[in-house]
Amino acid sequence: QVQLVESGGGSVQPGGSLRLSCVASGSIATYVMAWFRQALGKDREFVSSINWSGSSTTYADSVKGRFTFSRENAKNTVYLQMNSLTAEDTAVYYCAARPAGDSRSRYMADYQYTMWGQGTEVTVSS
Numbered sequence: 001q002v003q004l005v006e007s008g009g010g011s012v013q014p015g016g017s018l019r020l021s022c023v024a025s026g027s028i029a030t031y032v033m034a035w036f037r038q039a040l041g042k043d044r045e046f047v048s049s050i051n052w053s054g055s056s057t058t059y060a061d062s063v064k065g066r067f068t069f070s071r072e073n074a075k076n077t078v079y080l081q082m083n084s085l086t087a088e089d090t091a092v093y094y095c096a097a098r099p100a101g102d103s104r105s106r107y108m109a110d111y112q113y114t115m116w117g118q119g120t121e122v123t124v125s126s
Contacts (some may be wrong), residue, residue, distance in 0.1 A: 002026040002076075002115055004095045009120030012085055016124070020080040022095030022117060027097050029073040030109055032100045032114075037091035037122075046108040047093070048080065052100040058108065064087070085124045092119040 003025040012018055020035070034049035048069040049058045057069050068081040078095065096113035107113070 002028065002031075002097060004115055004117035005098060005106055006093065006117045006120040009122045010121040011125065013126050014124055016085050017081070017083045018085065018122060020082065020095075020120060021076045022080075024097070026076065027073070028059040028071070028076050028078070028097060030100050031097040032105060033071060033078045034096045034098075034107065034113060035069065035070075036087075036094045036110055038040060038094070038119075039091040042091075044094070044110055046110070049105045049107055050078065051103055051105040053103070056103065056105040060105045060108075065071075066071055071105075077079060082122070087124050090122060092121050092126050094119045100124045 006022045008020040035047040036044050037047050038044040046060050050069045054071045066084045071078040095117040097115040098113045
């Protein structure tokens with residue numbers, strides 16, 4: 001088990017960019033990592049996931065082509081680069097982790113993850 005701490009959230013205008021980071025208290029080398037988000041009054045939704053090596057990523061259709069998920073296992077850190085942000089991206093973003101049983105990244109349900117951060121808030125507004 002590791003503790004996860006997100007950072008990098010904030011306020012940005014539509015069309016802008018933000019880079020979220022998630023630092024773990026220990027090694028993430030054997031974990032699938034993911035980002036979820038929850039907008040006010042809505043259910044938490046999957047954003048993106050990455051396999052243990054970084055060779056495979058999965059994205060929600062709503063962010064595909066705009067967001068990029070990457071990882072640096074040596075730094076116990078993952079990143080979510082978010083470009084072309086819109087008001088619909090406004091939410092609290094959560095980092096999550098699960099042990100990697102294989103090389104897949106396609107774990108898209110929140111119940112599949114056992115470790116969660118506290119979240120970082122992203123607001124996209126003019």
